[in-house]
Amino acid sequence: MSYLDSYTPQSGTSEVRVTHYDLDLDYDILPNTLRARAVLDARVLEDCSALSLDLEGLTVERVLVNGQPSSFKQAKTKLVVDARERFSVDEALTLEIHYGGTPTPASGAWGDIGWEELSDGVLVAGQPVGADTWFPCNDHPSQKATFRVTVLVDSDYTAISNGELVSVDSRGPRTAWTWESREPVATYLATVQMGQYRRGSVEPGSYPPARVPLTLACGEHLWSQAQHVLAKQHAMMSVFEQRFGAYPFGYYGVVVTDDELEIPLESQPLSIFGPNHMTESWESERLIAHEMAHQWFGNSLTPASWSDIWLNEGFAHYAEWVWSEASGRRSAHEEALSAHAELSGSKQKVVIGDPGPKKMFDDRVYVRGALTLNALRMAVGDQTFFTILQRWTGQNRCSNVTTTDFLALASKVSGRPVEPLLHDWLFEKKLPALPETS
Numbered sequence: 001m002s003y004l005d006s007y008t009p010q011s012g013t014s015e016v017r018v019t020h021y022d023l024d025l026d027y028d029i030l031p032n033t034l035r036a037r038a039v040l041d042a043r044v045l046e047d048c049s050a051l052s053l054d055l056e057g058l059t060v061e062r063v064l065v066n067g068q069p070s071s072f073k074q075a076k077t078k079l080v081v082d083a084r085e086r087f088s089v090d091e092a093l094t095l096e097i098h099y100g101g102t103p104t105p106a107s108g109a110w111g112d113i114g115w116e117e118l119s120d121g122v123l124v125a126g127q128p129v130g131a132d133t134w135f136p137c138n139d140h141p142s143q144k145a146t147f148r149v150t151v152l153v154d155s156d157y158t159a160i161s162n163g164e165l166v167s168v169d170s171r172g173p174r175t176a177w178t179w180e181s182r183e184p185v186a187t188y189l190a191t192v193q194m195g196q197y198r199r200g201s202v203e204p205g206s207y208p209p210a211r212v213p214l215t216l217a218c219g220e221h222l223w224s225q226a227q228h229v230l231a232k233q234h235a236m237m238s239v240f241e242q243r244f245g246a247y248p249f250g251y252y253g254v255v256v257t258d259d260e261l262e263i264p265l266e267s268q269p270l271s272i273f274g275p276n277h278m279t280e281s282w283e284s285e286r287l288i289a290h291e292m293a294h295q296w297f298g299n300s301l302t303p304a305s306w307s308d309i310w311l312n313e314g315f316a317h318y319a320e321w322v323w324s325e326a327s328g329r330r331s332a333h334e335e336a337l338s339a340h341a342e343l344s345g346s347k348q349k350v351v352i353g354d355p356g357p358k359k360m361f362d363d364r365v366y367v368r369g370a371l372t373l374n375a376l377r378m379a380v381g382d383q384t385f386f387t388i389l390q391r392w393t394g395q396n397r398c399s400n401v402t403t404t405d406f407l408a409l410a411s412k413v414s415g416r417p418v419e420p421l422l423h424d425w426l427f428e429k430k431l432p433a434l435p436e437t438s
């Protein structure tokens with residue numbers, strides 16, 4: 001068995017490729033108990049006598065391989081499924097796993113991640129390796145798959161997952177919510193959000209409506225405040241479509257939990273905020289822009305390995321500056337000037353092109369990532385810069401990407417090698433000087 005990513009060696013496997021997850025979750029809110037069945041469509045990648053999936057904190061009762069009961073073992077974070085004889089390379093498998101228990105977040109280097117109880121509901125914060133706290137998976141961003149998730153829960157709760165809502169089946173006191181994502185989803189973005197939520201559209205208010213439907217789910221008591229604060233998403237969506245290219249999914253949804261959240265979370269095609277983010281402040285506004293931008297950078301275009309995390313966070317941070325500029329606040333370059341001044345005063349210990357697992361979510365990856373894009377924009381000019389971003393999102397829609405891919409595309413579009421220009425920003429610790437304005 002070999003791992004997929006040196007940043008997360010405990011997660012993921014190269015033995016099998018899962019192409020589709022069909023999850024049937026029967027959940028009781030108050031005791032926090034889950035009874036579940038996962039059906040995985042998979043293909044064997046290596047000849048082996050057993051294959052492993054990520055799963056932690058839950059107990060597997062039964063495994064069927066192509067309909068036949070199979071023996072299995074569970075270790076702390078792994079479910080190991082035995083072959084009858086051998087699994088052969090290229091063999092197609094259907095793995096049916098019956099499991100359950102009391103899901104809890106996994107704690108580790110990145111805090112508590114995964115399935116988390118709220119005071120009245122559930123959220124999932126899967127990044128980077130928390131998906132295995134609620135379903136058996138190959139937990140790595142390169143292992144995107146389609147999903148169908150059914151959640152059976154008490155009828156006064158709303159259950160939200162990835163993609164489109166395909167059915168709401170009321171069975172008296174219990175209701176089954178089925179969601180389907182035809183676009184592939186990285187496991188860290190797979191989600192379930194539950195609460196006593198009202199669902200509906202975000203009204204544009206005085207903004208011209210976005211091309212893409214915008215939805216909201218939150219408690220009734222937060223509804224009008226959230227509507228008020230999120231109306232500007234209509235303008236944001238139009239600006240981002242113009243600058244970054246077509247929005248990659250069918251709609252964009254926001255969930256506002258009852259509980260305050262330290263940071264918002266990205267999912268696909270959703271973002272999750274706390275009521276503390278539903279304010280008029282620039283701090284809230286920039287986070288709302290940041291999370292929306294992740295639909296392009298992170299969700300549609302997902303890093304092939306965690307060392308390329310700046311492709312998510314640097315781009316989403318730069319989107320905050322793009323929105324600031326477009327909405328008549330400070331220009332992106334003014335934002336870059338003050339970010340650079342601030343960064344100059346802190347220790348330059350992070351190489352953003354390979355920050356290491358402990359510094360993956362360091363602020364400097366975000367800010368210096370945005371400064372890297374600012375340096376590119378200064379060098380190639382606005383028109384070429386946004387053409388690069390549009391080609392980047394267009395050519396790589398719903399797939400995996402690397403920093404090398406980005407540098408190659410930027411060089412091709414701009415007609416000049418950009419690696420020498422961006423090398424020190426990405427791969428050296430010392431902070432380069434900000435480029436001069438022409």
Ligand SMILES: [Zn+2]
Pocket residue numbers: 290294312313316
């Ligand atoms: Zn982010």
